[in-house]
Every structure is written in C-alpha cells, then in structure tokens.
Amino acid sequence: MRVIILLTEQLSLFELGCAVELFAMPRPEFQPWYSTQILSLSAGSYNGLAGSSLQCEQVDTLPPADLLLIPSFPVSVTEPDPGLIAELQRHYQQGGRIISFCSGSFLLAAAGLLDNRIATTHWRYAGQFKQRYPKLEYKDNILYHYDGVIGCSAGSAAAIDLGIEVIRRDFGYHCANSVARRLVLPAHRSGGQAQFVEKPVTLTKSGISQALDWATSNLSAQLSIDDIAKKANMSRHTFDRHINKHYNMTALQWLTERKLDSAKSLLEASELSIDEIAVKAGFDNAVTLRHNFRKYLSVSPMQYKRTFLRG
Numbered sequence: 001m002r003v004i005i006l007l008t009e010q011l012s013l014f015e016l017g018c019a020v021e022l023f024a025m026p027r028p029e030f031q032p033w034y035s036t037q038i039l040s041l042s043a044g045s046y047n048g049l050a051g052s053s054l055q056c057e058q059v060d061t062l063p064p065a066d067l068l069l070i071p072s073f074p075v076s077v078t079e080p081d082p083g084l085i086a087e088l089q090r091h092y093q094q095g096g097r098i099i100s101f102c103s104g105s106f107l108l109a110a111a112g113l114l115d116n117r118i119a120t121t122h123w124r125y126a127g128q129f130k131q132r133y134p135k136l137e138y139k140d141n142i143l144y145h146y147d148g149v150i151g152c153s154a155g156s157a158a159a160i161d162l163g164i165e166v167i168r169r170d171f172g173y174h175c176a177n178s179v180a181r182r183l184v185l186p187a188h189r190s191g192g193q194a195q196f197v198e199k200p201v202t203l204t205k206s207g208i209s210q211a212l213d214w215a216t217s218n219l220s221a222q223l224s225i226d227d228i229a230k231k232a233n234m235s236r237h238t239f240d241r242h243i244n245k246h247y248n249m250t251a252l253q254w255l256t257e258r259k260l261d262s263a264k265s266l267l268e269a270s271e272l273s274i275d276e277i278a279v280k281a282g283f284d285n286a287v288t289l290r291h292n293f294r295k296y297l298s299v300s301p302m303q304y305k306r307t308f309l310r311g
Contacts, residue, residue, distance in 0.1 A: 001170065002065040003036040008084065008107065011046035011054055012072035015101040015159055019071050021183065022163035030175055034067075041084055062087045067097045067166070070104035071159075075125055077106075078132065085111045097149050099166060101159035105152035109133045114152070118145040122155030142248060172268045173261070208232040208242060216258050219282030225251045256292060259283060263293075267305040274301050 003023045005016070016038075024036035037057070040046075044058040062068070068091050073080070088111045092098060100108050105121040106129065108114050119136045120143075121129050130138050139145065144153035144162035148169065153162035160183065168176035211232035215223060228251070229239035243251040263281035266272060272280070278289035293301050 001032065001034050001067070002063075003034045003067045003069060004062060004065040005036060005038045005069045005071060006062070007038065007040040007043070007046060007054075007056060008070065008073050008080075009042065009077060010072065010074050011048040011052075012102070013048045013052065014156065015071035015104075016054075018101065018159045018163060019069050022160065022167065022179065023067075023069065027179070029178070030171065033171075039063075041087060042081065062091055064094070065091070065096055067099065070098070070100040070107055072102055073100070073104045073107040075103050075106055075128060080107055080110050088113065092150075097151075099146065099151035099153075099162060101153050101162070102155040105129070106132070108150065108152060109136060113150055117147060117150055120145055120152055120154055124155070173265045174268055208234065208239070212254075215255065219259055219262055219280075221279070221282060221284045223255070223282060225255065228255070256296070260292060260296060263289060263301065264304065267301055277301070 005019045005023070007016070020036075020038075023034045024038075027033050038054075039062070040056050040058050041060070041062070042058070045053060045055045047053050068088070084107075088098065088107070092111075092113060098108065098113060102122050103125055105114065105119055106125075109119060109129070109132070114133070114136050117137070118139050119129070119133070120139050123141065126138070126140055130136075142154070143158040144151060144165065146152075146162060146165050146169075151162055151166065153159045164176050164180055167179055211228050214231050215228045225239070226236055229236045232239055234242070240251050243249065243254055247254055249257075259282040263277055263283070266277045266280060270277070274289065275286045278284075278286045281289065283289040283292070290300055293299060293304065297304065
C-alpha cells in the first residue's frame with residue numbers, strides 16, 4: 001500500500017514527524033505494510049525550526065498512490081498554486097485517498113475536496129477557516145473526521161489519532177493498537193471527542209476515568225449507565241453531562257462504541273460465532289449486535305470479519 005507524504009510551502013516538524021512515525025516507520029512484524037515516500041511539487045529542501053532543514057525528492061507530478069497525506073499548509077496562503085490543486089484533484093479522481101493534519105485542511109478545502117463533507121482543523125484556526133469557506137460543514141471541537149476517502153484532523157496529537165484510525169481501517173484493530181502502544185498512546189480516541197479539555201480528569205480511584213476503564217473491562221448486556229455513574233460517584237445527570245462535554249456524545253453512545261470496539265476485536269482475532277461474540281462484547285444477542293453494526297458501521301459483522309480478519 002503506497003503512501004505519499006506531500007510537503008507544500010512550509011515545514012512543520014511535529015506534523016511531519018507524526019506522518020513519518022505512523023506510515024514510514026518500518027514494521028517487519030506486519031506484512032503487508034505501507035511503502036512511503038516524502039515528496040514535494042515545489043522544492044527539494046525545506047528549512048525548519050532551530051536551524052533544521054530537510055531534503056526530499058521534488059517531482060513534477062504525483063506518482064500513483066493509495067494515500068496522500070498533507071502534514072500542514074500555511075494558513076496565510078489564500079490562493080494555493082493551481083498546479084498543486086490540480087495534482088490533488090487528479091489523485092482524488094483516480095481513486096486515491098487524502099488526509100490532512102492540522103492546517104492542511106485549508107488546502108483540501110481550497111481544492112474542493114471537503115465539499116459536502118465534514119471539515120475540521122486546529123481550534124485556533126477555526127475562525128479563519130469558517131470565514132474563508134463559509135459554505136463548508138465545519139465541526140468545532142472534534143479531533144478528526146475520516147469517511148474512508150477524505151480525512152482531516154485538528155492540531156498536534158489529533159493528527160496521530162487520525163493516523164491510527166486510517167491504520168485501523170487498512171489493517172484492523174490489533175495492528176492499530178500495536179502501533180498505538182509503540183507510541184505509548186491509548187489504543188483509540190474517536191474523532192468526535194473534544195479537541196480541548198479545560199480541566200483534566202483526576203486519575204483517582206473515585207475519578208470518572210477509573211469508572212470508564214471499569215466499564216470497558218466489564219461489558220455485559222446488564223451493564224447500565226446508572227452502574228457506571230455509581231462507580232464514578234456521580235449522579236446520573238452529572239455523569240451524562242460530563243460525557244457529553246468531554247466526548248461530544250451521550251453516555252449510551254459511548255457505551256455502545258466500547259461494545260462495538262470489543263466486537264470488532266473479537267471478529268478479527270477469534271473464530272467465535274456471532275452469538276458468542278455478541279455476548280462477550282456486551283450485547284443482548286446477535287440481533288442487537290447486527291443492528292448496531294448496520295447502524296454505526298453500515299456493514300454486517302460477517303462483512304466486517306471478511307474485510308479485516310487476516311490470516
């Protein structure tokens with residue numbers, strides 16, 4: 001699977017480092033894996049912070065690739081080079097996927113690639129983005145959005161979350177979790193989580209984080225939101241409000257996501273029947289499991305298994 005990391009008009013070391021770590025780092029334990037190049041359409045060398053510099057191959061046209069990654073793009077550039085825009089559009093029209101990190105979404109928007117799609121970027125650029133592209137569906141305060149073809153993320157660490165999501169869709173949960181562990185990160189943060197948390201959760205035995213960990217480890221059809229709220233020493237109303245504030249979803253949606261995550265992992269790594277997986281993942285039965293797969297993933301459990309299970 002071929003990946004191109006495309007440098008444009010400036011070098012953003014953190015976002016480039018994220019892209020290289022996620023998609024260019026050799027991982028011999030996974031076969032197949034990505035084959036990645038860093039290319040530019042405009043320059044063969046870039047200057048970074050603190051006297052750093054980077055050299056890369058300059059090309060006139062982008063070679064065929066499965067995934068094109070834009071690590072960043074200068075917000076101050078209101079009219080990107082027409083040749084650059086044309087190459088992005090050609091890649092997309094040929095069936096290639098494109099994702100951007102942080103301010104790279106400005107380039108995707110300028111190329112028309114976010115039309116009729118959800119867009120986001122770093123919260124500090126949100127006002128400029130909405131003013132420049134008022135007709136786009138911009139989502140404040142989410143980490144990333146990826147529809148399987150086009151994706152964009154907020155700033156900094158949200159870039160890694162988007163990258164992990166792409167890896168998960170390409171190679172499955174176990175592979176994505178392994179990469180996340182190498183990065184010393186949680187296995188997965190959904191794109192709908194808030195970009196900015198004003199007050200971090202205290203990791204104590206009575207903290208909500210411990211209650212969420214407990215719920216994830218004790219999934220069952222009998223587990224209720226009231227049970228988790230009680231474990232967090234909160235009223236149901238306070239617990240619901242906290243989940244909505246920090247995860248941009250209801251408590252029930254959060255719990256359903258955890259059950260789906262468990263089911264996906266079991267579908268990938270086990271030969272259990274759908275009925276057995278439904279029970280282990282915390283659903284009432286296989287019918288409920290299938291309903292939620294269709295509702296949230298638009299596939300059946302067996303379709304998912306055929307797509308992601310690797311021998």
